[in-house]
Structures are given as structure tokens and as C-alpha cells.
Amino acid sequence: MNYLLRRLLHVLAVVAISTSLGFVVLHLVPGDPLGLATEQAGRSAAARAQLQAQYGLDKPLVQQYAAFAKRAVTGNWGVSMVSGRPVGEALREGLVNTLKLSGTGLLLAVLLGVSIGAWQGWRPQSVIGRMLGTVLTGLYVIPEFVVAITLITIFSYHLSVFPIGGAMDPVLSVVGSKSQQTRDQLWHLVLPAVTLGIGWGAAIARQQRTAVLDTRQEDFVRTARAKGVSANNVFFRHAFPVALPPVVTVIGLMLPVLVGGAVVVETVFAWPGLGSLLLKAIGARDYPLVSGAIVLTGFVVASGSVLTDVVLFALNPRLRAHAQ
Amino acid sequence: MRNNMPRFSTIVFGAIVLLAILAPLVAPFGPAQQLDIVALKNRAPSVTHLLGTDAYSRDLLSRALFGARTSLFVAFAATTIATVVGTLWGGLAATAANRLGDGMMLIVDVLRSVPRMLLFLVAVALAGALSPVWLAALLGISAWPAISRMAFVLVRDLQSRSFVEAAHAAGSAPGRVFLRHIAPHLTGPLTAAGTLLLADILALESGLSFLGLGIKPPGASWGNMVQDALPYLGSAWWTAAVPCACLLVTVFSASALADQLQKMTRRDETPVPGL
């Protein structure tokens, strides 16, 4: 099948699945979720009837699904039953915070992972390389919350270097100056970003190590060396670029984790991101918010996957040729 | 050092599994037993309580053992489900016609892209609380795509080998070919992948329990032991350190074991001379 067509179908399928999950949560939860939610908000029977009409609860399931899908795609996810705010607004804040955290974590992970993994792959026999390998395996498999708890216990509770949690000081965020707020936010960002960076960096390092190791064996490297090109140049101009696409693929594979896996870190550090918002909404039985968050996550993962594909396409001449 | 690590990790992992199985016999106290909620709250490790007590004066050693039991049970069950379903799907896709096989693997790719956490959150939103059995089933269902991709590649590769073609040419039934010629070559890589998956699922289950979505208290699981310890990170840090250390050791030894298994299977895959 045509490569691009496959990828497009893939993306559409992800969006469809997440939309369906969102629909399931909103409409198939046992015990009328909207009913419970309207009672929570203390609304009258008239308001309830209006909600029924708005969500089309009396129509057949297929029609409801179609209506939901249309609303979901246009970004109209309804109103949070607990706070009364539009779901889109609440989600946007959460998404921005999650992207801030995940983005920084990913950046750290790429910087550390690529450099360490490449170094390891280029020098697989060295003592440090092997020790690093063991350490990286450990960091790769360790659950994120263990890293998070360790860091927060040491640096926040006992050494008091970093704040215990949150994205920013709530008072500074309303009365502080811009520079103070930025400084404060950066300070709050360090520990959670490092937690994410460690786990993801280890995964990237492993991948990079394998890729560079394999590339080292390739003929073209031998040829280049035989020609008299220095080791540095060989590494940079020939080995490194070829070793890059697999890493990008790994990053692409990690995209679902970017949004979903950050939930644990967000909980430990009380980071107000999409993951912790979703978790709280489930606890509060705030189904419109839950459903909106699920759909949004699907969109984000799908668009991230498109981005990865574009980058891979640009990097790999073979794929480009294949597509043509 | 190179040769000791895999042997060491095998021993460690085996010991942990054994302790988990024998937990009811080995543990000095019950997992939910609150011994003396005034005097024994958050006590540091001592002779009577080798790993200390938690905020509800429960013995941490016993809780860790029973937690191992529950967590490992869930992880093993989920891994088995994932491996079986994944292998079947991947194997079928590989032996099927090209288009059908590609289609089946496209489904797998799509499923892999859906964030796993979403699935769990939806399940909890629908069901409220998950018993260990349902938790294992859910974890297994979320993990089978990865295995199936591996199985697909393996079986496709094996199919093109000369000895399989020879068997086909000799007129053996496809099922017999699969069982006799292909399946034996699968066990090695699948065991390795399964062990790695076990480590991954263990980490996932503890994460879920930590968030309150997995094993519900007072049931012990390393994840919810950490959750219980959160308010005391400053004053009684060992209540968090014990389950974290258990997780670290188990997951690490499992993945080191998996690495070793992988190296072993690669060594076995010497090209068989064609018939």
C-alpha cells in the first residue's frame, strides 16, 4: 500500500478510536451520568430537559454517536458539570501545562539520550560504556513514579532545594511580576522535567546505542575510514545521520506516553496538566470533561504522529524515493 | 562482571517470585494487620519489624511480601494473556495472505498508538473499581499489540526459511508445519520478550495502583504502598523507600534476565543449512 496512505489511515483510525472512547464514557456509563451530574450542580428539571435535548439522550445510539463525533471534531465538548466552565477552556489550560512539562522532558531526554547513546555505541567496549549500559537499563525499566518519589524526597523534602509541587506559586501567579513568575515557573519545572527526561532519555539512549553500533559495522564506515577520513568526520557526516531516523521513530512511538504516561509524574508533583485533570475529573464523575479530555488526547497523539512521519520523511531519502 | 550479572539477576528474580508465592507462610504478620496504631505508627526498621511500619502500624515487610504476591500474580497473568493473544494474532497474520496479514498488522499499529493510560482511565470510569483478575485482563489486553508485531515478524521470517518451504513442499498440513517447524523457534524470542513485558506490566500496574486505579486498599500492592507513604516523605521516608526498592530490584532483575534470554536466543539462531 502507498506509504502516505497507510500513515493517513493510521492517523484517522487513532482519532476515531479516541472519539469512540469519549462517546462511550459519556453515554454508556451505568447510571445516567448526566443525571447524576445535573443533580450535583443542583439544576432544575428544566435545565435537565435542556441538557437532554442538547446531548440528544432520547435519540438512538447511532445518531447520538454522529452528533457527538461532529461536536468533538469541532471542539465543542460541552460544559464541565462540576465547575460550569466550558470543557475546552479547562482542557486547554491542562494541555498547555502538559506540553510545557513533556516538551521540556523530551528535550532533556533527546539531548542526554542521543549524546550518551551515541557515545556508547561508538565505544561499546569501554568500562564507562558498560557501566552506563547497566545504569541505563535500570533507568529504562524503572517506573516513573519511583524516580519521581526519589527525587522529590531528596531534593524537596530533605534538601529543600526545589519546591514540593505545583507548576507555580499561586500567589506569584496573580500578583508577581513577569520575571518573577518566569523564574518561579522554571524552578517548579526542574524536578518533574528531569523525572520524565531520565526515563525517556534512557529509552532513546538504548535505541541510539544500537543504531550507532549497527552503523559502525556498515561497509560505508569502513570505506570512509579506509579512505583516511578521521574518526570524528566519519562519525558526524556518515554514521550519525543514518542512526538518527530510528531515534525519531522511537520518539514517535513515545508520543502516546508523552500525554498519557505523564499522568503519574503530574500526580506526584501536583502538576496541573491534562493527565491529572483527567484523573480528577474521573474521580468527580465529571463525564463531559473526561470525554473531552479523551478526545483531545487522541488528537494530540495523532498530530504528533503526523509530525514524526513528516520528520522521518524528510530525513530518509529512501522513504521519499519509495513514495514516489 | 559480564557473566555474573545475568546469573545474579536470575537468582534475584527467582528468589522474589519464590518469596511471593510463599508470602502467607513467610510473612511475620498479616498485610492489613494494624498492630498498635498509637505506638507503632511510622516506626523505623527494628528487630521486630525488619523494614519498619507504616502510618497505620502495619508491618512493611509483610506488606511488601503480600504486595509482591498480588503484583506478580497480576503481572504474570497479564503477560500470559498478552503473549498468547499476541502470538496467535501475529502468527495468523503472518501465515495469512499478504493483504489480510497487512491489514491485521495495521490494526495492531493503530492499537499501539492509543495511549494505554486512556484505556485504563476509561475502564475505571466505567467500572469504578477493578478486581485483580479484571486488572490483569485489562493490562494483558493493552499489551498484546507489541507481542503480535514481534510474532508477525518472526513467523514471516521463519516462513521464508528453506526448511519450512521444504516441509510445505513435502505436503505437510499447514497446522503441522506450524507446530513442528515454526513454533519451536518462537519459544526463545517470545520468552525473552515476555520477560521484558513482565517488567513493563509490573511497572504499569504499580503506577495504576499508585494513582488509585489498580489494587484498592487495604489490599497490598507496591504501588498503593507508595501512595500511602506520600504524606510522610519528609518524616518517614522508609515507608516509600521499601516499595520503591522492591519495585526497582524486581523490575531490574526481570529486564536483565530478559536481556540475557534475548542474547541466548540470538546465539541459537544460527543459520540452518538448507535441505
Add this chain to the structure above:
Amino acid sequence: MCCRSTGVRAPPTLERVTRHKSRRCIVRGLCSLPAIQTIMFPLQRCGLALLVILQACGDAAPNSSANTSATVLTIATPADADALVPQLVQSTQGKQAADLLFDHLARPTNTLETVGDAGFKPELAQRWQWAPDSLSIAFALNPSAQWHDGHPVRAKDVQFSFALYIDPAVASPHASNFAGIDSVTVRDSLTVVVWWNQRSPEQFFQIAFNLAIVPEHLLANVPRTTLAQSEYAQKPVGSGRYRFEQWTREQQLIVTADTGNYRGRPNFARVVWVVTSDPIAASLSVLSGQADVLESVRGDAFVKARQSPSLRTVEYGSLDYAYMLFNFDRTLNGTRRFFGDHAVRTALTAALDRKAMVRNALDSLGAVALGPFARSVTGVDTAMKQIGYDVAMAAHVFDSLGWTVDAKDKLRKKNGKALRFELLVPASSATRQKFGVLIQAQLASLGITVDVTPLEPGLFAARLEKGEFDAALNMWRSDPSPMVSLRQVWASPRGREMGANYARYANAQFDAVLDSASTAFNAQQRRRLYQRAYQLIVDDAAAVWLYEPRNFAAINARVSPVGMRADAWWAELPDWSVTSARVATTKP
């Protein structure tokens, strides 16, 4: 290159391979690698930049911000106010703001004496006069009282405010507090008379404590049914010592000092409530000096606040008590009204070691609750008869009721069915969640299975109201008047009016004692009757009385609080001042 070990056997003519593998060489080798060099170079630059930033962070005192002007008081509050118009306010946060923005005729003093008028000081009313038959009181308003928009406060404002409270179109949750008041009339522009149907000991308390005065000239033409959405509700105008400035929902609420106020200008020019729903962030905020006041610190935060030199932990009285309530109407374990049996309730109370649980969950920051009251309420006899901790007795009672322990699984069973019930706990209260786990374990040792279900507060309240629960851990904040609380929570439900009697508890004897107390004018007689009422409830084991939390607020050392009443720590906020010395803050 001095040292390079190549894994691939390169032809020896290409390089001279030395086996010199000193540590120094390895490091040099590391740094000489092109990959590392290219990545280290920008990293070095980034690192330098980072160091500069970190240095700046370290140097800058976290308190050098816009809000350190000594005149701004920042309060870290766990939730946003729901409304500011007194007729509509229900949340504590809303009440805090409303108490600063609006005046009452008179206010309670610290004594919290609710009988007669001795325990009150004048506010909007300069003086008052009782009619000889005590069926009415005439209040003379302070002529210099003004609304924040400049209009003078007049008697018709008081009359209008009362009408607004009881108007069913407004549907004020406080309407029932005015039961028994016949009317409010205007004698002249500065005198207002309140008329009652009959005398009662807490007449004065009823009108002074509950009636907040709102401007008639601004609200007369506002449609009553949509009062909450009106423009006035978004920007309220009152006569209090603070005037409304700004309200950003879910973020902050700001009020500024009314400098020309008839009662005097408050010390703090501005009071800001910042919504910090996360308790960790809230305690951090206070510890770092960004916020000045955190009304409730517990656990780790309390310990840290105690140790911090820049903070004071101030204790103020508490009117709260927490209890495990039973749903009397519930059919459970094959029995109709399972909790209706006095023996069952007594056994459950005796099975719980309340003292140990309080020690575990609260350390010294709480006391065992003795009954449906808080100790701060005046004149309570704390030595009253209680149901003691007696596991043997409890086991015996259950055995005699037919619930015997099955030898195999150690559960109490009757006709094959195990004894179990569900305990609802609000997820917002860490203390009550702890109690849930403790109660579960203690009853498990008796063979009773308890399923603890944490719920979000909204859901928790909904299920209590609908009666869809077996047992629940509830906390009640008493009124300064014991009568009001007792009536609301424990008096028999009259018709469909359940009030807060979620347990659906009905005790005719208790009702009778309450009725007598409500007409007892002699303070001592009143106290005796209350004591009798409490003893009745405790003897009847209507609920399991768990704990009374001690209230500690963490306040920045630069602030001098005064008059923190048990029911309202903010009662005299306008009189809080800044201490002269500026205290250095420490990092959290």
C-alpha cells in the same frame, strides 16, 4: 590521539594504537570525541546560562514582590467563593468576603454567648431597646453609616434585606433561620423595629447573627429570581469596612479598605484571597512568604510551619466535630433498618478504640469527640457518660444477635451471609480517609467487613441527602447556638423537611428536651437541658463520635491577628495589623 581502543580491527597502517589506558586518558578521550564536543559546546553555553539563572533565583528574596507592601494581606484559600451577596452565600470563602463587605446590626463577641444580648457588640446599630414584653426590639442605626457608593444607610435598607432573605423567589438557603420573626418595620429613617411572634432566649442572636444588610436603592429593581446572575452580584456594594474591588473566578478575590468608613479605617489596605485548591501548593505558598494566611494547616505542613521562623501557628477554637453516621432507614444484611437496633449501634461504638484512632490520625492536633457538639460551645460538661471501648462486649452482643464468627474465614455470618456495610468517605478530607482505613481494620478484627468508598465532596453530599448510603464519615460545623445545630442534625424530620438529618434519626424524647430548651430563658436551666439532650443522644448511640480537630492557622510573623472566633477566624480581620519588625523569610 593518545588512547583509542577500537572494537573493529582496523588495519595497523592507519593509526598507532596505544594500549595506554590511564584514567586521565579515558577522560581526555571522552572529551575529544567529536560527538561529545559538538553537543557539549552548546550545552556548555546552556549550562552557563542556566547557572546564571539559578544564581539569580538564589539571590532574589522570594518576598520582594508587589504584594509585600505591608498593607496587603494575602490569604491562601482552598476554594473560590460561590457568591458574595449575603442572601445567596453558602461557602465559607464567600462568607469571609461577605462579612467584610457587609454589616450586621450587631456582632457576636468572643464569648459566643447566644442567649440575650450581652454577648454582642454594636455594629450598624448604635444601640437598641427591648420592648417591655420582649416581643420586639428597636434598633437605632448609626447615622454616619454609608454605602460604598456614598448613599447613607437607612432603616428601609434593613427592612428590605429581611424581605430579601425570606422571599421564596430568592430561595435563600438561610430563610429558615428567620423562622419566628413576624416582621421588620421602619419607625423613622434611622430606627428599625423587629417583631417576633413569641419570646425566645436567642431572639437577639437570631436577628443579629443572621441578618446582613444590603442596599435597597441598588437592589430594589433587580429581578429576584436571577439575583445570582445580576450585575450587583458580580460587583456587590456594601457598607462594611472593606469595599469590593475585583473577582476573578477560581483565581482571586480582592477587597480594598473603605478609608472613610464610620467604624474606622482598617489596617490592611487590601485583602486578597488567592484560590489554591492544592493543599501542598497552599502550604508552600505560606512557607515561602508569598501568602500571609493559611486558615488550616495539618500534618507535615503543620510541622514545617512550626519550625519556620517566619511563621506563627495560631490556634483558634473549633466548632467542628466528625462522626460516623448510620443510615437508620437502610435495609442491610437481610435486616430492615439494620442500624435501627440500639444493640448494634452500641456494639459498633464499643468495638472502636476512638482514643487510639485520634492519636494515630491527628497526633495531638485533635481530641475525641464526646457527642453532637464541640467543646468550645459554652458550658458543656466534658465528663459526661460515654460508651467505652470494650471489644469483648461488642463481640458478645453480635454473638447474641446471631452474628457468629465462621472459623474458616474469620467473618461474622448469620445464615451464611457475612456481616458487611459500606462506609462513605469524602476524598477531600485526608483525616477522614485515614479514619476510614482505621475503622475498617478495627472492625475487621471483629469479623465485620467494611468497604471504604472515597467520593468527591459533591457526590458525597448528594448521596447523603438521597439516603443512598449505609454509613458515612461526616463532619459538622456547629453554629454558635447549640440549638440550631441540634435541631438541624438530630431533630426528627418533620414531614419532608429533613434539614441535615441525613441519618434519618428520630427520637421523640430528644425532641421534647429540645423544645423545652428552646423556651428556657434561665441560662443555667438551658445548659442543663442541653446536657440532657446530649446525654440522650450519646446513650442512644445515634452515631459514633470520632474527633474534634484543633484548628491551627499558619500566619506570617509580620501579621498580628486578633479576635479569631471559633466560628469565624476572620471575624475581626479589619483590626489585624502589621507587626513593626520585618522578619526574614526562609525558602521552603
